Amino acid sequence: MRIAVIGAGAIGGTIAALLDRVGHDVAITARGDQLQTIRTSGLRIAGGWGEHTARPRASAVLETAPELVFVCTKAQDAAGAITVNAESLVGIPVVIVQNGLDGVRLAEELLPDSPVIGAIAIYAASYLKPGLIDVTAAGPTVIGTDDPARRDIAAHIASVLGAAMPTLLVADFRGAQWSKLIVNQVNAMPAITGLSAQETLVHPVLGRIVTASMREAVRIGLSTGVRFASLQGLSQPVLRAFALAPISIGRALPRLMAARMGDTPNPGSTLQSIRRGQPTEIDFLHGAVVRAASEAGLTAPINERLTELVHRVEKSGDFLGVEEVAAEFA
Template identity: 85%
Template sequence: MRIGVIGAGAIGGTIAALLDRAGHDVAITARGEQLETIRASGLRVSGGWGEHTARPRASAVLDVPPELAFVCTKAQDAAGAITANAEWLAGIPVVIVQNGLDGVRIAEELLPGSPIVGAIAVYAASYLRAGLIDVTAAGPTIIGTNDPTRRDIAAHVSSTLGAAMPTQLVSDFRGAQWSKLIVNQVNAMPAITGLSAQVTLVHPVLGRIVTGSMREAVRIGFATGVRFASLQGLSQPLLRAFAMAPISIGRVLPRVMASRMGDTPNPGSTLQSIRRGQPTEIDYLNGAVVRAARASGLTAPINETLTELVHRVEKSGDFLEVEEVAAVFRRIN
């Protein structure tokens, strides 16, 4: 099958390389040094699913018509990437592999004639350098849609990708998005402080703030009718108990999440973006919680403040000390 993969970062690069290994005719879009390296020496993936060097057709935008396309850019780049490739995406199934809650909706607005399916990467991969991606934690790609008319297309996508890497087909994609949004709550504090996710989750001050932001997000999800999917150790009953218990008990969940990350410091994707001098996805992570709250007449002050602090670090390049962070949150409590 001719498959287009838009975005050759850690997630898109992994998907492209493994689809190539499975025998598909893959075309990938990339920029700068990544594009030059793929053209010259291919795209190598290593780690959790073994090693493979793919040699996909690589260009700044798609230049051949695919039969199926995956959009794997950062959330803030998706609209531009879809618009730039719209000529080849019209009328074919398009899979949006992104964090946050807005990716499918944005794609539907930009590609009204294309059946859009959502996807969530549960595996972890690192962009080590141009042309080299390491899968650090194997896990499935969740595939789904909340449109009953697209269930067969979602199943076809899951089957196609599933021949190359693990997939899981879900009937309630919104619930899966919200569960991943709770997992992604670990990203903001490392980006603000420069500390690893493990350190921030167990820290007596920072961990309590992250616990508060997670509980706030869970409560907003429940208030807006979300049924959380079972994902990465989270489930509807667990999150309900987490949101309702005293915060001293709630602190257990972030500590467990930290322990599951192992001993290698995990910076989180948001801190990685800051270190590379790139815009972060924070408006589609904690910011998505804020927008969901406002749409229902609610507030999310912890998530709103975390979003603001990440933007502050993006602009200044200076991480905040623990006491600075604590002082900010004392003012909103």
């Protein structure tokens, strides 16, 4: 099958390499050193799903129309990436593999003649250098749609991708997005401090702040009618209890999340972006919680402050120490 992947970062590169491994005709868009390296040496993945060097056709924009496309850019880059490739995407299924809550809606506005399906990467992967991606924690890619008319298309895509990597088909995609949004609450603190997600989650000070931000996000979701999907040990009953329990008891959930990440330090995608000098997608992670709260007439001050601190580090390049972070939430 002719499959295109737009975006050759950690997530897109993993999907492209694994689809190549099972025999699909894969094209990928990339830029800079990543584009040049893929063209000359291929795209190599290592880690959780073994090693493979893929030889996809690489270009800055798609040169031929595929039969299926995965959009795997950062959320803030999606509109531009879809727009420059729009001619190749007319009428074919487009899978938006992104964090946040707005990716599918945005793609539907830009591609009114294409069936748009949502996807969420539950695995963790790191872009180590051009041409090399390390899968640090294996996990499924969640596929779904909230449009009943597109569920057969979603099922077909799940079947295609499922032959290459673990895939989970869900009926309530909004609930899955919100559950991943809670998982992504681990992203801000590593970006602010330069520490791994595991270190921040178990730290007595930083972990308490992360717990508070998670609880705030869960409460916003519950207040807007979200029913959280069962993902990575999170579920509607677990998250409801987590939001209502005393914070001292709630601390157990972030510690469990840290343990499930394993021993390999997980920097989180936001810290990876900062280390590469690239804009982060924090506005589509913690910022999405702030917007959802505002739309419901509520506030999310902890998530708002975390978003502000990530932007501060983006601009300055200087990480904050534990005492500095604690002072921001005193």
